[in-house]
Amino acid sequence: MAETHRGGKTRQRRGRAIRTLFFCIALASITTLALIVVFLFMEGLPIFAKVSVNDFIFGKYWYPTDEPPDFGIFPLIMASLAVTAVASLISIPLGVLTALYLAEVASARVREWVKPIVELLAALPSVVIGYFGMVIVAPFLQEILDVATGLNLFNAALMLAFMSIPTICSISEDAIFSVPAELKEASLALGATHWETIARVIIPASISGISTAIILGMSRAIGETMVVLMVAGGATLIPSSLFDPVRPMPASIAAEMAEAPFRSDHYYALFATGMVLFALTLLFNLVADHIAHKYRQVGAATL
Numbered sequence: 001m002a003e004t005h006r007g008g009k010t011r012q013r014r015g016r017a018i019r020t021l022f023f024c025i026a027l028a029s030i031t032t033l034a035l036i037v038v039f040l041f042m043e044g045l046p047i048f049a050k051v052s053v054n055d056f057i058f059g060k061y062w063y064p065t066d067e068p069p070d071f072g073i074f075p076l077i078m079a080s081l082a083v084t085a086v087a088s089l090i091s092i093p094l095g096v097l098t099a100l101y102l103a104e105v106a107s108a109r110v111r112e113w114v115k116p117i118v119e120l121l122a123a124l125p126s127v128v129i130g131y132f133g134m135v136i137v138a139p140f141l142q143e144i145l146d147v148a149t150g151l152n153l154f155n156a157a158l159m160l161a162f163m164s165i166p167t168i169c170s171i172s173e174d175a176i177f178s179v180p181a182e183l184k185e186a187s188l189a190l191g192a193t194h195w196e197t198i199a200r201v202i203i204p205a206s207i208s209g210i211s212t213a214i215i216l217g218m219s220r221a222i223g224e225t226m227v228v229l230m231v232a233g234g235a236t237l238i239p240s241s242l243f244d245p246v247r248p249m250p251a252s253i254a255a256e257m258a259e260a261p262f263r264s265d266h267y268y269a270l271f272a273t274g275m276v277l278f279a280l281t282l283l284f285n286l287v288a289d290h291i292a293h294k295y296r297q298v299g300a301a302t303l
Contacts, residue, residue: 040278044271047071056272062236064256064266071269073276075238079153079246080280082239083232084222086157087164091221092214094161095168099210102169103176104198115173122166130230133159138231147243149233154242156232160224164217171216175209176202215288222281225250249277 048056051071059072098118102111137158138150179202187197203210233245234255247255253270260266 037278040271040274044268044273044275047265047268047272050265051269056269057276060238062252064260064269069265071265073249073252073269073273075236076247076249076252076273077276077280078238079232080222080248080250080277082153083156083160083228083246083248084218086153086242087160087221088214088218090157090161091164091168091217095165095213095217096172096210098165098169099172099176099213100198100202103173104194104202115170118166118169121162122170124163126163126224126226127230129159129163130227133227133231141243145243149245151231151233151245152243153232153239153246156228156246156248157242159227159231160221163224163227164221167220168213168217171213172206172210175206175213178209179205211288215285218288219281219285222284223250223277225254229254249273253277 051059056071056073057077058074059070060074061070061072062075063070102114102118106114133155134151137155140150141147141152141155142150183201183205184197187201188194192200228248229251232248232251234247234251235245236247236252237244239246253273256266257270260270
C-alpha cells in the first residue's frame with residue numbers, strides 16, 4: 001500500500017511538472033506574439049501625427065520620398081486583396097479536389113507516388129517559386145496573352161496558388177482520411193453511389209478540416225513577401241485588370257524598409273502598413289474560423 005501511495009504521488013508530481021512545462025511554453029509563445037504586436041504598433045502609430053487614418057488607408061498615391069510625401073496605401077491594400085482572391089479561386093478547388101482524388105479515388109500505388117510529390121512542393125522555398133514565375137511564367141504570359149508585361153497580378157496569383165495548393169491538399173486529405181469508415185459503409189449500404197457518398201457524407205464530415213486547410217493556405221498567400229516582390233510588377237496602382245502590375249503590402253514593406261531612414265516618416269509609414277496587413281490577416285482568420293465553425297455545425301446536423 002505504501003509503495004502504491006508513493007507511486008501515485010510520483011505520478012501526480014510528474015503530471016503537474018508536465019502541465020507547468022506546457023503552460024510555460026504556451027505562455028512564451030503568447031508573450032512573443034504580444035511583444036511583436038506591441039513593437040509593430042509603437043513603430044507604426046507615429047505616422048498618424050502627420051497623416052490622418054482616412055488619408056493613409058484610402059489615399060490613392062504612395063510617394064513616400066516626394067516633397068511633400070504621399071502616404072496613401074489604398075492601391076497596396078487592393079493589390080493584396082486582389083492577388084489573394086485570384087489565388088484562392090485557383091488553389092481552393094484544385095487543392096480540395098486533388099485531396100478528394102488521392103483519398104477516395106486514386107489507387108494505393110498512385111497515392112504512394114503523388115502524395116510525397118505534393119508534400120515536397122510545399123517545402124519549396126518561396127524565392128525559387130518567385131524565380132520560376134519571373135524567368136519562365138512571365139515571358140510565357142507576355143507572349144501568349146500579348147500583355148505589356150508578364151510581371152503582373154495574374155502571375156503573382158498563379159505563383160501564390162502554386163504555393164498554397166500543397167498545404168490545402170495535404171491537410172484536406174488528412175481530414176478526409178479521418179472520416180470514420182462506418183459512415184462511408186452506411187451510406188453505400190443504403191444505396192448511395194460512391195460520388196453521392198463523397199458529396200453528402202465525406203465532405204460534410206470533413207468540412208472542418210478542409211476549412212482549416214483553406215485558412216492555412218490563404219494565410220500563407222496573403223502574407224507572402226518574396227513571390228509578390230519578384231513577380232507582381234511593383235506598380236503602386238489600383239488594379240483594373242488581371243494583367244496589371246501591382247504592389248501588395250508585403251512587397252512594398254520588403255522593398256522599401258532597407259532604404260527608409262530610421263524613425264523617419266517613411267519608416268513609420270511602412271510599419272503602419274504592417275499594422276494594416278496584420279489587421280487584415282487577423283480579420284481574414286476570424287471570418288474563416290467563423291465560417292469553419294458554421295459549416296462544422298451544418299455538417300454535424302446533416303450527418
